[in-house]
Amino acid sequence: MSTSLTDVSAALSPASFAAAVARSSALEDQITTYPSRFRVLTGDRPTGPLHLGHYFGTLANRVRLQRAGVEVFLVIADYQVITDRDSVGNLSANVLELLADYLAAGIDPATATIFTHSAVTALNQLVLPFLSLVTDAELRRNPTVKAEADATSGRALSGLLLTYPVHQAADILFCQANLVPVGRDQLPHIETTRTIARRFNDRYAAGTGVFPEPDALLTRATVLLGTDGTKMSKSRGNAIELRASEDETARLIRRAKTDFERAIIYEPEGRPEVANLLLTAALCMDTDPVDLADSLGDAGAGALKALVTEAINEHLRPLRQRRAELAAEPAHLIDVLRAGNARANHIADATLTRVRQVMDMTY
Numbered sequence: 122m123s124t125s126l127t128d129v130s131a132a133l134s135p136a137s138f139a140a141a142v143a144r145s146s147a148l149e150d151q152i153t154t155y156p157s158r159f160r161v162l163t164g165d166r167p168t169g170p171l172h173l174g175h176y177f178g179t180l181a182n183r184v185r186l187q188r189a190g191v192e193v194f195l196v197i198a199d200y201q202v203i204t205d206r207d208s209v210g211n212l213s214a215n216v217l218e219l220l221a222d223y224l225a226a227g228i229d230p231a232t233a234t235i236f237t238h239s240a241v242t243a244l245n246q247l248v249l250p251f252l253s254l255v256t257d258a259e260l261r262r263n264p265t266v267k268a269e270a271d272a273t274s275g276r277a278l279s280g281l282l283l284t285y286p287v288h289q290a291a292d293i294l295f296c297q298a299n300l301v302p303v304g305r306d307q308l309p310h311i312e313t314t315r316t317i318a319r320r321f322n323d324r325y326a327a328g329t330g331v332f333p334e335p336d337a338l339l340t341r342a343t344v345l346l347g348t349d350g351t352k353m354s355k356s357r358g359n360a361i362e363l364r365a366s367e368d369e370t371a372r373l374i375r376r377a378k379t380d381f382e383r384a385i386i387y388e389p390e391g392r393p394e395v396a397n398l399l400l401t402a403a404l405c406m407d408t409d410p411v412d413l414a415d416s417l418g419d420a421g422a423g424a425l426k427a428l429v430t431e432a433i434n435e436h437l438r439p440l441r442q443r444r445a446e447l448a449a450e451p452a453h454l455i456d457v458l459r460a461g462n463a464r465a466n467h468i469a470d471a472t473l474t475r476v477r478q479v480m481d482m483t484y
């Protein structure tokens with residue numbers, strides 16, 4: 122989201138951030154020992170194909186959790202695309218691109234549930250009782266809503282944007298997910314979700330735990346910059362898409378910004394562009410950027426770029442191969458999505474039935 126441009130972490134006190142870090146590390150231990158106790162929900166807005174920044178920032182972590190034995194739910198948040206824009210592009214094509222990226226990266230539809238917001242009616246209906254549990258002042262205070270409002274450059278805030286943290290709470294709570302992998306700036310969302318779960322249980326369910334309070338799992342997020350040294354994003358033309366060809370990748374890296382020093386040294390503060398290229402290669406090669414810099418010595422930016430290109434293309438080759446196969450079979454992708462939607466509907470219906478029961482709305 123555009124909000125990652127804004128530093129909203131200031132909203133969080135150092136003490137509560139430290140507590141979240143400690144909690145996440147305890148959770149990681151629990152995940153290793155009892156993976157089946159956890160259900161993760163997370164997702165993305167379908168605004169186009171994913172890039173390397175998404176891959177190392179979130180997608181690889183989801184695959185890691187799945188392989189550890191945690192059950193994974195992924196929401197393709199199509200209703201979120203219309204929170205802050207009038208034209209949404211080719212939504213259904215974007216949904217399939219995103220799905221192809223998930224599967225190519227290793228998300229296994231046999232165990233993971235991938236679904237779109239718009240297909241799961243009962244999930245959306247949970248938003249109504251949930252909205253009764255928050256005040257407009259609370260919504261306006263949400264740092265992401267605030268930042269989004271600022272980013273819309275003076276345009277009026279849509280009601281859907283104002284309430285999207287509540288919608289996101291429904292995404293998480295409908296399936297009783299208890300773990301949400303997030304970056305630091307997303308912690309306030311999980312707080313909102315926990316508040317809604319608690320208030321629902323207290324106000325409508327006589328204290329029975331209809332909804333568990335989910336935990337945030339802080340991702341040891343690696344922030345990759347784009348080829349121009351600023352945040353990687355498709356709209357800036359500085360992103361390396363996962364689906365890019367090897368030649369496109371080479372071209373993008375060749376054009377990447379560097380500096381004029383021949384010595385290749387890993388200095389994120391002083392030489393962010395060179396450091397970012399080193400980090401990209403190191404992540405792809407599962408090694409350390411400092412070691413890579415040592416191995417390059419005085420070889421200069423050209424040699425660095427050759428190394429980075431090779432590292433990306435090598436690392437993504439199997440993913441790209443699978444992705445090409447998937448893209449050639451759209452009917453299969455649609456089947457996967459329909460199966461995910463059916464499963465999500467089944468769970469959401471059961472949750473809504475329980476909600477109606479405790480709210481005395483069963484007629």
Ligand code: TRP
Binds near residue numbers: 122196289292293
């Ligand atoms: N807001 C997320 C994004 O911008 C997508 C999302 C929707 C999400 N619902 C969620 C993430 C619930 C975590 C939990 O990509």
